[in-house]
Amino acid sequence: MAKQSGSALDLTKQQDAQTKMLSGSAWMTAGSIFSRILGAIYIIPWVSWLGGYSDQANALYSKGYNIYSLFLMAAVAGVPSAISKLVSHYNAMNEYGVGRRLYHHGMYVSALTGFVSAVILYFGAPLFADGDANVIPVLRSLTLAILVIPSMSLVRGFFQGYQQMAPSAISQFVEQVFRVVYMLAATFFIMRIQHGSWVSAVSQSTFAAFIGALGSILLLAYYYLRNKSTMDELVEKSDNQLVVSSWSLIRDIIFQAIPFIIVSSGIIIFSLIDQYTFFNVMRYLHGYTMTELNQLYALFSFNANKLMMVVISLASALSITVIPMLSAAKTKNDVAGIRQQTSNALLLFYFVMLPASLGMAAVSKPLYTIFYRFNDSGTTILIFSAYIAIILGLYTVVSAIMQGLSQNVRTLKYLGIGIVVKLVLQVPAILIFKTIGPLIATGLAMIVTVYLIIHTLNVEYHLPLHKMAKPTNQILLFAIITFIVARLAVDVFYLFFSSYGRGSAFLILIISVILGAGVYVVLALKTRLADQLLGARVAGLRRRLHIK
Template sequence: MAKEQSSTPKTVSKKDAENKMLSGSAWMTAGSIFSRILGAIYIIPWVTWIGTYSNQANALFAKGYNIYSFFLMAATAGVPSAISKLVAHYNALNEYGVGKKLYQHGVYVSAFTGLVCATILYFGAGFFAAGDPDVVPVLKSLTLAVLVIPTMSLTRGFFQGYQNMAPSAISQFVEQLFRVIYMLASTFFIMKVMHGRWQAAVTQSTFAAFIGAIGSILILGYYYTRTSRKRRELVANSNNEIEVSSWTLISNIIKQAIPFIIIGAATSILQLIDQYTFFPAMGQVTKLSSSELNTLYALFSFNANKLIMIVISLASALAVTVIPLLSGARARNDKAGIRAQIANVLMLFYFVMMPASLGLAAVSQPIYTIFYRYSAAGTNILVFNAFIGIFLGLLTVVSAVMQGISENGKTLKYLGIGLAVKMIIQFPAIWVFQTMGPLIATGISMTITNYLIIHSLNVEFQLPFKQMSKSTNQILLYSILTYIVAKLVVSGLYLFLSPYGRIAAFVVIIPAVVLGAGVYVYLMLKSHLADALLGSRVDGIRRRLHMKG
């Protein structure tokens, strides 16, 4: 292997890096939000067609999908994020040919891991179902998705290594679109045309993950073909001073990927801990039937979680964007650039996540009613989960930062500490707080992990927390005001409208969201805080709104 230092890194200005982050974040945020919204909106007709069994169906869906998510993370083996990071590293050194070889060898790795994990999931479905026979066909229906999604995700990571986020964002939306169309069509046919069993509808709804993957693969194939000429030019004009053997490439992919498996699977691991501990713990402290426990489990594991993931997707979009940028800065040994990018991504996280989480808490009653029907318990769990979502979203961002600067070992250690805390306090939390217990345990454990990671970053890079404090306090204040306005609108309108109807919920939520979001946007523009985070383009928005500077 030739010496890497012989290559001349390309200099990237702070402004260019911030522009790339903003552009990438915009694409990934749009793709993630729209796909998440689409993945939540389908719930309205889906729950209606399932009927009185909707909570049972949601619980079954959650049980199958939690296990599937873990296997999918193992099958993708962290390769997409690893490829994104390594490609960005070699591209920063003007060694595009190495990035091309990385992708080709990554395909072999992802195809192999997909096959192994799909096989284990299919033949081990009975074991993973933990005695619930309805879970077995659900798990088997997901094996084809586990087989093909790793290679699809790998291709997304390849594009992200070039800081080209559009293919990933668009394919993500198309994947969700194909998936939702198949889910709704199959559920309507089974429940309304054939008057079949709700378990069959859930099985076809989970099989839709494979249909969605096919749609995504078609879009990625189109973009790969469309950009092939540009990539060939970059490879032809590379320094070509680094020669890496096939085995070295594969071992580098695996070495980089292993931490991504555990870090990326953190949310899935938390959900699996909940799935396998909630029922035995609740069985000891209550005398509820299996059906009643399934309903309670659905409230926090599926119903609230489905809506919270829309908010967390905002953080995921930032995380995907920051990894290749930080990797490129690390390759150039640009410590000041790394410090600035970490501060920037944290500020963007606060800017987006705080008002989104508090806003969701404010409109929790009407939004829960729209998606699932009125439930006081479901609304309370959604409110609490909205705040827990901040910690999960922050974990997504800060762990991505650690991966981007190759601090995988520390990240695994800190995440391991958090998961250990979760396991230790899970049963006591369920015994004391019952259905809220798993959420409380998750919040405490992730707070500890986030603190350890941020403290480590601060020790190494001396993050400018003092300079950030004024802006973060402003964001918090504006987010609280957004919550107050939206909550007052919700409470005021429900004085005159029934809390039980979906139409009334629509009437309530629209002015609450418009006024709440309007207050936040106005304050961010008026204070010029948005300019500091999003750049000079914000001034144009201010002019169009006829706001004085």
């Protein structure tokens, strides 16, 4: 009886952990995906108002944002993720007071890193521009965002430490709404009313990051004030047995944050390698002009990347959810819980990411046409980007798992190996494959990093790979079927419609997505795969759809 009771208790704990992960993932996925969709949809009017300058503007925007993203990572300094992990760690010990002090000290660290990073970016803009004078005003327009975003992100991390994902998710969406409204209004005013410079339009579009941050800060302040009494009560009921000095708290924040900076910057580092090698290699090897290079660079660094990041945001949302949960399990030395949560996270990633990425590849032609006008090269690059998104998304999740388990040094080591592989392959890949060369080099390098991480997780925690094999194979099969259905629909409809029309592209996209997604949902429900991964609530959906 005791064994049975123990087994029942373990099962209940696993179900609770899975429920929390699903709930947190649902919030973060919703916030992230809606933010990314909004961040992609604005491109349609933005490109239209920029007219013939759109490719040059896209390239300039990408150059500025890649550098800004790296500085933002340095300014944020991994503190939100570190705070999320440490607050969850101390909360699991019923030491809520220590978590509150961590939050306050983290604010000091974030304010300092934001200020230093903003100053360096502003005065160092001519150096980082790499000879392109148009990049300088773009970089300087982003300094105010770098000043305030670290503190904003820390508040999100604090809520995540309490496993409250709604404030982060909703604030992400509000941030994007404020940003997009400002950038579209500014671009319309400059290009259509003033008939001004496209460089000024891009500079105001990047300055919109600061406006978005202000909107997010207002919402997070509201959530903090609304939850303050509850959190104060938890602090009062803490055990208060743990005495930690202020210096120890700051040291813990910095020690945990530094690996988060580098690991979270992995994809950005790869993008910067592309930015600082693509132009020189293509110019010397193939003799393109700067205007032509900007157009080619925009195809993969901005155009395809914007759409690819919508899919990768699914993985980012899951990774944010899994860190505090794994940290809590690690604190309790719950090896079985770690094993279960890791396998749940991987299977949930496959369940969402594989059909999303393959689906994007299938509908790449109408999708690219809607956002950027018809372009054969752009469509081909988007297809490659959709495939690469799978491995980039997987890196996001497995690196977060490693960090949640305090495997920071190993994660940095494996990322370093990946960066070396990227650097070795970069020039040969561009020489052979030209514009898709950077994507191929990135994909191969990330495969190496992801393999090393998953291998380590399996050695350390003996992942139930045999149990994961069946659902993983089912997901892959259903995703391939989804791809075939959606691609056939696209090809058939284009027999009757022009490749150049945005209206026809929109119609083809909607029908193809409905058919492909519909097939995937029916297969997942029919085989009970969705029940296994998403829980018993899925049964209600099956009944409403009359699927047995």
